């Protein structure tokens with residue numbers, strides 16, 4: 001009998017990166033591996049992807065350092081730049097590529113004393129209002145960076161699409177792409193715009209570099225689609241097993257808060273997985289769970305270490321029977337939707353106690 005494991009299928013990862021390459025034949029891929037490669041394991045994912053991608057993109061300096069320590073030699077992009085002045089020397093030393101999104105970062109780079117000039121992509125805000133130079137700051141930031149001896153030339157340009165995955169905001173998305181393309185005419189360095197949704201849906205956003213995250217892991221960025229709709233394969237399968245199987249009578253109150261009452265005599269399976277592993281407590285009764293080759297539904301509240309599955313009155317499942325919470329058998333996109341969240345959050349939230357099993361051939 002197995003406790004919960006996150007099985008990571010590296011063949012699926014290779015299949016996905018090759019599928020993405022075919023979608024953007026003229027672009028280089030910066031594989032987004034922030035947040036422990038969306039819960040899939042930063043270092044093992046990077047090892048597998050390295051031969052297929054031009055760069056890796058991360059959100060924190062520590063993530064970049066872990067990749068270098070592992071021996072990853074590809075370019076590494078810091079999507080949020082540096083947070084402290086002292087990071088600038090680390091960036092120079094390891095030849096990381098940093099995003100500069102704020103005028104205070106420009107001040108810091110000008111003040112710094114670096115051994116080698118650092119590679120920078122200036123970030124502009126084209127409509128998300130999260131990070132990036134606003135319109136009235138672009139020329140000043142660009143001028144100062146281009147005239148700074150600590151910055152390697154030419155300067156690149158990066159931005160992020162806020163509604164590429166939102167069908168009702170198509171027009172706003174097109175405006176954002178247009179803004180990027182207009183500003184990019186003044187930049188001689190590399191350009192980088194598309195996220196996963198941009199790659200799948202907006203060819204105009206395919207600049208020299210693209211930044212796929214969620215689709216590398218075989219997951220759709222669109223709420224109404226699953227990865228397989230785009231020829232992608234899920235990389236993570238969250239598996240566990242039943243540690244108890246019990247008959248309950250009609251009217252039996254199941255779990256904390258008596259949140260579910262059996263409508264008929266039935267058989268309940270207790271699966272060894274809960275929110276302490278990263279399975280969402282918000283999963284409502286009826287969330288699909290694969291058990292022994294069929295789809296059953298969860299019932300009651302998810303506990304920290306266990307959850308309840310209604311196996312049905314005729315169930316012949318035994319203790320030890322295999323359970324899949326998401327993966328090829330149950331799309332994580334569907335589970336996320338039922339939980340009122342996005343699949344990104346579910347895979348990111350896999351807890352350290354979940355054993356990882358890497359499948360490779």
Ligand SMILES: *Cc1c(COP(=O)(O)O)cnc(C)c1O
Pocket residue numbers: 032034079160194195196197211212213214215221
């Ligand atoms: C996380 C992130 C991405 C990847 O987004 P996906 O939707 O997973 O493809 C791209 N760019 C930036 C700036 C990000 O923060």
